[in-house]
Amino acid sequence: MLEDSHYYFNKAADVLGLGDHIREILITPRRVVKVEIVTEDDAGELIHCVGFRTQHNDARGPYKGGLRFHPSMDEDHATALANLMTWKTAIAGVPFGGAKGGIDCDPHTMTKTELNRVTRTFIERIKEIIGPTLDIPAPDVNTNAEVMGWIMDEYSRDYGFSPGVVTGKPVDLFGSLGRAEATGRGVMYAAREALKDQGKSLKDVTVAIQGFGNVGSHAARLIGEQGGKIIAVADHLGAVENKEGLDIPALVTWTAEHGTVNGFAGGGAFNGSDVITWPADLLIPAALEGAITEDNAADVQATLIVEGANGPTTPRANEILLDRGIVTVPDILANAGGVTVSYFEWAQNIQQFRWELDRITGELEKVMVRAYAAVRDVANEKSVDLRTAAFVLGVRRVGRAALARQPIRKTITFD
Numbered sequence: 317m318l319e320d321s322h323y324y325f326n327k328a329a330d331v332l333g334l335g336d337h338i339r340e341i342l343i344t345p346r347r348v349v350k351v352e353i354v355t356e357d358d359a360g361e362l363i364h365c366v367g368f369r370t371q372h373n374d375a376r377g378p379y380k381g382g383l384r385f386h387p388s389m390d391e392d393h394a395t396a397l398a399n400l401m402t403w404k405t406a407i408a409g410v411p412f413g414g415a416k417g418g419i420d421c422d423p424h425t426m427t428k429t430e431l432n433r434v435t436r437t438f439i440e441r442i443k444e445i446i447g448p449t450l451d452i453p454a455p456d457v458n459t460n461a462e463v464m465g466w467i468m469d470e471y472s473r474d475y476g477f478s479p480g481v482v483t484g485k486p487v488d489l490f491g492s493l494g495r496a497e498a499t500g501r502g503v504m505y506a507a508r509e510a511l512k513d514q515g516k517s518l519k520d521v522t523v524a525i526q527g528f529g530n531v532g533s534h535a536a537r538l539i540g541e542q543g544g545k546i547i548a549v550a551d552h553l554g555a556v557e558n559k560e561g562l563d564i565p566a567l568v569t570w571t572a573e574h575g576t577v578n579g580f581a582g583g584g585a586f587n588g589s590d591v592i593t594w595p596a597d598l599l600i601p602a603a604l605e606g607a608i609t610e611d612n613a614a615d616v617q618a619t620l621i622v623e624g625a626n627g628p629t630t631p632r633a634n635e636i637l638l639d640r641g642i643v644t645v646p647d648i649l650a651n652a653g654g655v656t657v658s659y660f661e662w663a664q665n666i667q668q669f670r671w672e673l674d675r676i677t678g679e680l681e682k683v684m685v686r687a688y689a690a691v692r693d694v695a696n697e698k699s700v701d702l703r704t705a706a707f708v709l710g711v712r713r714v715g716r717a718a719l720a721r722q723p724i725r726k727t728i729t730f731d
């Protein structure tokens with residue numbers, strides 16, 4: 317995965333004419349931490365797993381990025397995803413750098429008390445390198461508001477009341493209104509803006525979505541509310557389709573009860589891997605990385621892809637999609653709504669002041685519209701695709717901030 321994020325970075329660095337040395341400086345993480353987690357399961361047996369936190373770049377502010385609890389989590393994933401966070405926070409214009417981390421565990425096989433112990437042990441191990449002005453974690457795959465609440469509690473035991481150490485907390489525990497749906501809402505705005513450029517609106521499109529967790533389910537609901545027709549949804553256990561449009565609120569309720577879209581009576585079942593090539597106008601990958609590959613890119617039927625997930629498209633697939641004229645709104649732009657409302661949450665925590673939901677959604681919309689327009693302007697200026705343009709914009713803003721912090725005598729430009 318790291319190779320993929322470097323590939324996209326290097327394409328942008330070529331456009332910016334950056335030398336090898338400055339590329340190396342920009343992609344190398346400032347700090348990579350790996351910790352052993354040993355605790356007990358409910359039966360008294362030992363649990364053993366490994367936790368990671370990569371802090372990539374803090375030129376524009378404290379490190380910021382999610383925590384993923386998944387068996388595939390490793391140093392490579394943490395570092396690749398931390399890189400993406402650095403460019404993403406710059407594109408959104410929020411005052412953070414980039415970080416990512418997690419634990420190589422499978423929460424689906426753990427009880428809540430086991431998950432709580434594993435989470436707390438992890439935070440105990442990394443507490444010196446996180447903090448409200450240092451590094452602020454957030455939810456990612458298989459972590460949620462509840463886990464963020466435990467993190468706040470564990471950190472506050474040592475450092476005193478510290479709601480700003482983590483975002484995506486429960487609303488009852490200094491979380492922000494609108495944070496849970498923020499990434500999906502941002503995906504909806506990104507899709508709307510991209511469709512506008514094609515002379516269309518959300519009302520005109522059919523939609524296929526891979527992943528029905530935090531990002532996928534909220535994107536589905538909000539796009540549905542804007543008139544989009546969600547005709548296929550897949551998760552890791554099943555898939556459901558309906559040509560007339562799925563009843564998304566009912567599917568959300570079903571999934572909350574059953575842990576999967578599988579078995580939902582409001583549509584027909586299909587093989588989930590086919591969701592990527594489903595005959596829909598808009599494809600939203602909102603699960604894991606590497607969903608669109610050289611094996612299925614030639615068969616994608618959508619004309620627009622909006623990446624809710626991080627890293628869902630491999631470089632080879634990306635080139636195939638570009639050759640085919642399929643427009644992709646890249647992850648570092650399309651899913652920036654989450655970190656944007658995380659910023660609003662952090663700001664509220666620091667101010668000890670609560671914003672109304674209208675203010676949060678209004679400000680989020682402004683950020684997403686502005687970020688999309690800025691990326692599109694770079695795409696036009698440099699005659700490149702939206703992904704390359706997004707990387708150019710992110711690298712440019714981070715590079716300029718880094719230079720402004722040091723009296724560097726060598727002339728380096730990011731034009």
Ligand code: NAD
Pocket residue numbers: 455456457458459499526527528529530531532550551552553588602603604605624625626627651652654655
């Ligand atoms: P989540 O754990 O809430 O949901 C993940 C979903 O993906 C689940 O429905 C799961 O069943 C599905 N999935 C997993 N493997 C699959 C497979 N092989 N095929 C089909 N579906 C599969 O996670 P999330 O928070 O929604 O994150 C999803 C993606 O969005 C990740 O790439 C994450 O990094 C990215 N992201 C999340 C946020 C956020 O705020 N949560 C912000 C930005 C980006």
